Amino acid sequence: MSDLTGSAVVATTAAPAPPSPVAGRMSLWLVLALVVGAYGAGASLAFEGFGAPSVVALFLPAGVTLSALVLNPRRRWPWILGAVVVTEIVVDVSYGMSARWAPGFALANSVEPLVGALLLRHWLPAEVDLRRRRDLLVFLGCCVGAAPVVGAAIGATTLAASSAAPWPQAFVSFWAGDATGVLTVAGGVLAWRYSPDHTSGPLRWLVSVGAAVAATMIGFWPHDIPLFYLPIPVLFALAFSQTLVVTLTAGMAMTVTANLMTSTGHGPWAALDTSEQLITMTLQLFLATTILGAWTLAVGVAERDRARRDTSVERAARLRLHALQVLTTDLAKAATSAEIADAVVREGLGLIADHGSVAIAVPGSTEIALWTSPDVPAGAEARYRRMPSSTATPHNDAIRTGQLVLLETRAEAVAAYPHLGELYQALEVSSTLCVPITGDTGPVGSLAFSFHREHGADPEVLAFAETLATLTGQALRRAQSYERERDATRQLQQALLPALGSGLGGIQVCADYRPADVAHQVGGDWYDVFAVPAGRIGFAVGDVVGHQLAAAAAMARLQSALRILAQSAPGPARVLDDLDRASALIPDAGTATVGYADYDPATRLLRYACAGHLPPLLVTGAGAEYLWGGRSLPLGVAPAARDQAELVVPDGAVLVLYTDGLVERPDEHIATNMRRLADAAGGLRDPDAETLCRHILEYMVGDEVLGDDTAILCVQFAGPAPAASVAHADGRIMPVPSGGG
Amino acid sequence: MSDFETHTIHQDGTIVVALAGECDLRSRDEMMATLLAAVGSGDPVTVDLAGVRFLDSSGLHALVTAHHAARERAGSLYVVNATGTVATVLRITGVLDLLRHPTLPAQAGDSQQADQDD
Numbered sequence: 102m103s104d105l106t107g108s109a110v111v112a113t114t115a116a117p118a119p120p121s122p123v124a125g126r127m128s129l130w131l132v133l134a135l136v137v138g139a140y141g142a143g144a145s146l147a148f149e150g151f152g153a154p155s156v157v158a159l160f161l162p163a164g165v166t167l168s169a170l171v172l173n174p175r176r177r178w179p180w181i182l183g184a185v186v187v188t189e190i191v192v193d194v195s196y197g198m199s200a201r202w203a204p205g206f207a208l209a210n211s212v213e214p215l216v217g218a219l220l221l222r223h224w225l226p227a228e229v230d231l232r233r234r235r236d237l238l239v240f241l242g243c244c245v246g247a248a249p250v251v252g253a254a255i256g257a258t259t260l261a262a263s264s265a266a267p268w269p270q271a272f273v274s275f276w277a278g279d280a281t282g283v284l285t286v287a288g289g290v291l292a293w294r295y296s297p298d299h300t301s302g303p304l305r306w307l308v309s310v311g312a313a314v315a316a317t318m319i320g321f322w323p324h325d326i327p328l329f330y331l332p333i334p335v336l337f338a339l340a341f342s343q344t345l346v347v348t349l350t351a352g353m354a355m356t357v358t359a360n361l362m363t364s365t366g367h368g369p370w371a372a373l374d375t376s377e378q379l380i381t382m383t384l385q386l387f388l389a390t391t392i393l394g395a396w397t398l399a400v401g402v403a404e405r406d407r408a409r410r411d412t413s414v415e416r417a418a419r420l421r422l423h424a425l426q427v428l429t430t431d432l433a434k435a436a437t438s439a440e441i442a443d444a445v446v447r448e449g450l451g452l453i454a455d456h457g458s459v460a461i462a463v464p465g466s467t468e469i470a471l472w473t474s475p476d477v478p479a480g481a482e483a484r485y486r487r488m489p490s491s492t493a494t495p496h497n498d499a500i501r502t503g504q505l506v507l508l509e510t511r512a513e514a515v516a517a518y519p520h521l522g523e524l525y526q527a528l529e530v531s532s533t534l535c536v537p538i539t540g541d542t543g544p545v546g547s548l549a550f551s552f553h554r555e556h557g558a559d560p561e562v563l564a565f566a567e568t569l570a571t572l573t574g575q576a577l578r579r580a581q582s583y584e585r586e587r588d589a590t591r592q593l594q595q596a597l598l599p600a601l602g603s604g605l606g607g608i609q610v611c612a613d614y615r616p617a618d619v620a621h622q623v624g625g626d627w628y629d630v631f632a633v634p635a636g637r638i639g640f641a642v643g644d645v646v647g648h649q650l651a652a653a654a655a656m657a658r659l660q661s662a663l664r665i666l667a668q669s670a671p672g673p674a675r676v677l678d679d680l681d682r683a684s685a686l687i688p689d690a691g692t693a694t695v696g697y698a699d700y701d702p703a704t705r706l707l708r709y710a711c712a713g714h715l716p717p718l719l720v721t722g723a724g725a726e727y728l729w730g731g732r733s734l735p736l737g738v739a740p741a742a743r744d745q746a747e748l749v750v751p752d753g754a755v756l757v758l759y760t761d762g763l764v765e766r767p768d769e770h771i772a773t774n775m776r777r778l779a780d781a782a783g784g785l786r787d788p789d790a791e792t793l794c795r796h797i798l799e800y801m802v803g804d805e806v807l808g809d810d811t812a813i814l815c816v817q818f819a820g821p822a823p824a825a826s827v828a829h830a831d832g833r834i835m836p837v838p839s840g841g842g
Numbered sequence: 843m844s845d846f847e848t849h850t851i852h853q854d855g856t857i858v859v860a861l862a863g864e865c866d867l868r869s870r871d872e873m874m875a876t877l878l879a880a881v882g883s884g885d886p887v888t889v890d891l892a893g894v895r896f897l898d899s900s901g902l903h904a905l906v907t908a909h910h911a912a913r914e915r916a917g918s919l920y921v922v923n924a925t926g927t928v929a930t931v932l933r934i935t936g937v938l939d940l941l942r943h944p945t946l947p948a949q950a951g952d953s954q955q956a957d958q959d960d
Contacts, residue, residue, distance in 0.1 A: 646903040692903035713935035734936045738906050767864050767896040770927040809898060
């Protein structure tokens with residue numbers, strides 16, 4: 102067929118890949134460039150802005166290195182650490198530090214992130230979601246707490262050796278500076294990298310970060326008025342309303358601003374009359390506490406949102422389950438492919454998709470029948486139509502391959518099916534899923550689900566769609582076997598009904614047969630007209646109770662038995678009597694009702710008998726009357742004497758034989774309908790057989806869909822006919838012996 | 843579909859099966875099973891048709907089949923309280939005479955004349 106769909110077809114088992122493989126997609130050179138750039142900038146800021154190393158201050162690069170390690174596979178770690186060592190030494194030396202001591206700081210700043218990353222990966226080998234309580238605690242314990250202890254030990258030793266600073270103070274301020282750097286930078290980067298929602302627009306970032314910077318600048322401006330707490334409410338408000346990434350970015354901005362303000366002589370910390378180490382440490386402690394408070398709040402908010410989402414997901418699942426039960430019930434009632442497709446379109450597709458359609462391969466043809474969901478804008482598509490199965494569409498490809506077709510974006514869908522681009526545009530379809538419906542011998546159809554959003558088919562939707570396809574497949578299998586049987590029954594019935602119109606002299610015949618609607622089971626109604634000895638003509642109408650093919654088969658046997666028995670029996674009562682005995686040998690013929698009459702064109706004598714059958718109606722110029730004579734029990738009920746009645750019919754009279762479907766309705770009295778029938782038939786002036794037949798059907802049935810099969814046979818008696826014209830016109834009519842009439 | 847109900851009551855050595863709704867092809871199997879189960883106990887069975895609004899040839903067939911099953915066990919099955927169109931159908935087919943309880947008087951209006959006055 103076409104090759105442009107190959108990439109769109111995916112196996113059923115393919116699940117969306119988890120988002121964990123970190124920054125592995127970024128090239129190593131890009132990673133190294135980013136690390137060198139960010140580390141160099143952070144380290145320069147520490148020297149220029151915060152006065153390192155005389156006072157070891159906020160050291161943001163500690164967070165840069167840790168982030169790079171955590172986000173990259175281990176084989177890249179030596180490169181990253183090498184780049185950090187080189188950068189550190191270059192920056193140190195360029196700011197006038199002795200080349201003798203720079204390697205010491207480089208060692209501190211490479212061992213520290215290594216320890217932090219190893220510990221973090223040990224406890225959290227997979228994803229790091231800093232909105233989870235446990236992940237946050239591991240991050241704080243390993244990266245913010247433990248790792249900087251190692252770095253501070255090496256750094257303080259170097260510091261003590263190079264500048265004769267007291268070791269304990271050097272250790273404490275080194276630790277505080279690195280811990281705050283890791284907390285702010287690594288916290289923000291990890292939250293950004295692993296956060297599933299990247300929905301915050303740039304404006305929101307700008308406003309949030311700007312608010313934090315502004316509050317910090319105001320809080321850290323005056324010496325004498327304590328306003329340093331102003332950033333706290335700002336950060337807490339962000340934690341409540343924004344994503345964790347935004348909050349942590351604002352926290353980082355606050356930290357940098359506060360340190361810059363303090364080192365340029367602003368704010369309450371700058372005014373403190375105490376050691377620089379104590380100032381640095383208490384400032385970092387204040388900032389870290391504020392960030393941690395906001396962070397804890399953000400975690401709590403995230404947990405609350407998650408719980409709320411779980412509840413709504415659960416409710417949606419419950420609603421779907423209920424809808425599925427309703428649909429299952431309706432599918433059980435649906436008897437045909439069309440009814441099934443209607444039920445699925447009406448009640449199934451909308452549960453998960455914005456639009457949808459059902460395609461069912463038409464048996465024995467190269468077409469598919471397509472039903473579209475009602476929400477498709479009027480005029481865009483006909484709700485039902487047929488399409489060739491050779492066109493490249495998601496439906497046809499799902500049916501052809503037996504695999505689901507998944508188109509995750511509009512671009513993907515249009516690339517796979519260019520001619521459907523306009524339709525996708527009109528319906529605002531951004532992603533589509535097509536699931537095959539499997540029948541006995543392979544795919545028999547497919548369900549299409551279309552979404553206004555991209556990536557609409559999440560795993561839940563996929564599972565539901567496949568359940569729906571399975572249910573539809575089961576219903577279709579049942580319906581199609583039913584339809585096959587119904588078609589066979591109909592064909593049998595049609596084949597058994599006699600050809601009318603010519604060959605029998607002295608009468609005119611018109612008959613009609615209205616099958617019940619498809620949702621009802623077919624009974625076994627029949628009518629028959631044939632020649633019998635002595636120039637007579639026999640008419641029969643019968644109704645076999647039962648199901649489908651069994652009833653049709655019993656009807657066929659009863660019909661032949663009656664024709665044969667009528668050839669030798671002296672009259673209608675004996676015909677039915679013999680048929681009663683014969684019916685005992687015919688399976689499924691019990692309680693059948695039969696009306697039989699014979700007519701002699703020479704004498705106009707009509708003889709009739711009814712075995713439980715509704716009385717024939719005789720229509721003459723004087724009106725219509727039921728013939729209540731010759732009544733007996735249905736076949737196979739009880740042995741009993743059978744009566745027949747006779748009368749001489751006037752020229753032009755019409756005898757109407759019919760089955761119960763014509764007059765029996767669930768909500769109407771049969772006597773009322775029989776009166777209606779007589780009124781309708783008697784109201785016509787000198788009707789011929791055909792006019793009467795049409796009139797009766799029009800009046801009694803009209804466009805109504807019948808719950809039972811209906812047969813009607815109208816026989817008009819028209820003048821004595823010469824014996825020679827009583828001949829067999831086709832193979833079905835029995836030959837008439839010469840000399841009769 | 844669900845417009846058919848049966849209630850079987852055992853009382854004083856007889857069984858009363860009360861049918862309600864529409865006895866047609868859709869309910870035939872359930873009706874047949876209920877009647878045959880009642881007949882299978884061997885006790886005389888009375889089928890109360892008071893609640894039946896519609897009875898077609900399928901329903902008729904079920905009654906006759908159950909009647910035959912009762913006869914084979916030397917038991918009995920009779921119908922009572924057929925009214926309206928149900929009574930007419932039973933009468934036209936001749937089955938009412940077969941299934942009517944022999945000791946009960948014919949019900950009012952139980953004549954064919956009502957239907958043949960045209």
